[in-house]
Amino acid sequence: MLIVDDLHAGYGASEVLVGTTLTVKPGAVVALIGANGAGKTTTMRAVSGMVRPSRGRVVLDGRDVQGLDASRIARLGLAHSPEGRKVFGPLSVEDNLLLGAYGRLPKFLGFKSGAQADLDRVYGLFPRLKDRAKQASGTLSGGEQQMLAIGRALMARPKVMLLDEPSMGLAPVIVQEVFRTIRRLKEEGITLLLVEQFAKSALEVADYAYVMERGRIAVEGTPEELGRNERVIAAYLG
């Protein structure tokens, strides 16, 4: 479903990714863990088109997408919920969600009825968003904004979803709620690439995991295999 092969990317002269290779199979939850600055977020940005890769391939659903505009890649079925959530602060919660489904809705009128089923689904997952539907999303708490960012990505009915650091800056009880949601989405069959600082929680929910070090994949395997790997335990699970 998503294949990343020998991906190189960076900012200006500094290369952050030096040959990242990974695969996310349909219906799988894959975790990408590693230290700060290892290139996890850059991997996501290069996959979704926010950063243009200098070399390598990104294959989404059988189609090469490296080098395309982020908006094009999004319309081809990739939903990237970025680091820092990036909700549209001045817009209402509901408008944020509707924009998540932008690619497949009528652009002028009647768009809300076209997205009603998806809105109901997201409100079912996150009842608090329904209570705050008309509120400017910039006034939500960090946890609510994270739920909105996840909900907004789900609205696209993506083939593959990228979720970057959903626990960042959140209270532990909210982090638990986020991971409960991820588990529930997994049961529904979502295809997800998850970047997470909390390696332990990420490995608990993942089917497969990659460990990044200095711009490339250092170790990969099932969570059980990584759980037995002494180097991984020492560096990330200790």
Place this chain on the structure above:
Amino acid sequence: MNPSIIGQMAVSGALMGLVYALIAYGFQLTYATSKSINFGQGELVMVSAFFSLTLTNLGLPYWLMVPGGLLFGALLGLVVERAGVRLALEQKSEGWILLSIILGLFFFSAAENIWGRDDRPFPTPFQSDPIRVFGVDVTRQELSVAVGVFAIMGLIELFKRRTLLGKAFEAVSADRDAAELMGISATRTVMLSYALSGVVAALAGILVSPITTVGPTMASALILKAFSVAVVAGLDSGFGVVLIGMALGALESLASFYLGSGWREAPGLTLLILALAVRPTGVFGKAVIRKV
């Protein structure tokens, strides 16, 4: 000082000020999506007005000429975006400032060559005989300015709030990268904003020209005031530009009546300097709502 004359001058001036507000609103539209503005906006107003005049001279009735002129304005806006602004924004440079000025100069020279240097009368179906509204005399012409300005601003605001494309416009304004991740093309949204900005410039020209006449020099006269209004009101409040535009128009009209016509430009420049010194984000400039 006769209060009824003061009221009269203030109202006429305020209606004129709505034209400045409309041009300033055009700045806001492009600033929202791209953090850039067209410094040649005055030339867009002027060239669109000349084009509309030509349409009229070709025999087109007023109500067909207006949409023709607006469409032409949209095209000019797209030219400015494609030939100037985009080249700079792709390089992440501030070169759009110079490029839009250069395009403005180009439009100015083109207008002089095509239509000549003389000021010319502009057609309007609205009569200039005064009618009394709340004790002051206003002409139908002046009222048509107000109706036109509020109608187009109202339509654009409705578009932004009620249609998905309009919400996408707002999303690009709020966070360009995140909007791209939703499948919204930021490039196309910036194009749309420049087209809309061209439409409001053209409408400003069509509304103001029957009162001021059309000529190449109208560009620089209007742009300076629109700029004052935009700076004083801030680049994100449509309500702000209307209020400041009307206030500036009224002050101008009073200054030129009581102090002499040479003082007409004084209020705008004074306001501009004061605003830059005291509150560079504009009186109505608001802090972005964001909580993390």
